[in-house]
Amino acid sequence: MGKKLGIVPILFFIFGCPTLWASQSAQDPMIQQGVTSRWSFIERCYQNQVDQGLVGDGKVVAGFKTNEKGRVTISWIESSTLGNQLVERCIMTQFRKLKFEIRNGRPIEGRYPMVFAVTQAKSTPRQHVLSNNEIKQLVDEAVQKTWPKFRKCFVREQISNPKLTSGEIVVQFVVEESGRIAQTSVQKSSLHNENIETCVVQKFDTIRVSGRLAKSIHGIYPITFTVEP
Known part of the structure; x- marks a missing residue:
């Protein structure tokens, strides 16, 4: 097991001051490295929607499947509390650009949770x-x-x-x-x-x-x- x-x-x-926080999941290093390579694009999608006041805090779980060579062929949103289709579509697009180093030649199917939050903190002068x-x-x-x-x-x-x-x-x-x-x-x-x-x-x-x-x-x-x- x-x-x-x-x-x-x-x-x-x-x-x-108001701070954008979008966090990845700490998972298998191979998966982590792949998602990190596209993470700035996902953060940018979220930030654009935050700037327009169209999205707040939430969690998204993305699902994906690869072929035998490790390239993601299918991606989907397993669950989401963001309620913003633009961010969700952006995540699916970025996941479809991933390629993992598969050693045994077997396709991978996985789930990847991400947390997004806009937090308001107390201001301190010259801090x-x-x-x-x-x-x-x-x-x-x-x-x-x-x-x-x-x-x-x-x-x-x-x-x-x-x-x-x-x-x-x-x-x-x-x-x-x-x-x-x-x-x-x-x-x-x-x-x-x-x-x-x-x-x-x-x-x-x-x-x-x-x-x-x-x-x-x-x-x-x-x-x-x-x-x-």
Whole structure:
């Protein structure tokens, strides 16, 4: 039985101005690398609709299939809470331009969740604010390094509890100015498994982002654990 972990980050800022936040999912490195190559185009589509006041916060799950050579031949929107067809069509178009490095010659069928948010934060005069890309890069790099540890929390529990099913844990935390993550706690969980929840919180508290931040950042991080046959 194969097991796959998906992580979708959302950050809410304490200081700054209205900020666009569009986040990818931390998944298989091959899939992640491919989507990252088209990510700026997807962000631009979303930003254009935000500028016109036609879209707000939401989550989109894109589905895709490849041929034997790794080129995406079919893409679709599995689910969406954005309610904006232009952004959704843009996502499908960008996914159809993807090509993955397939080693075994077998086609891939996958799902890729994306979270989009426009957040309004409190302004502080003369306060330097990290750009969206800087924050995203710092947090994503840190989470990618810790990802195998999150997955191990779930896999280890499933060995002793074969009836364990897919679910999501949402943790809330603070990234301090020093780059240390602290005050991690479970905001909500559909797994209802204290062992996994405690393990995830402990792993989050070991994360440090590279570099110093201008101000502390409060974050919310949904972690989706999926069991696939």
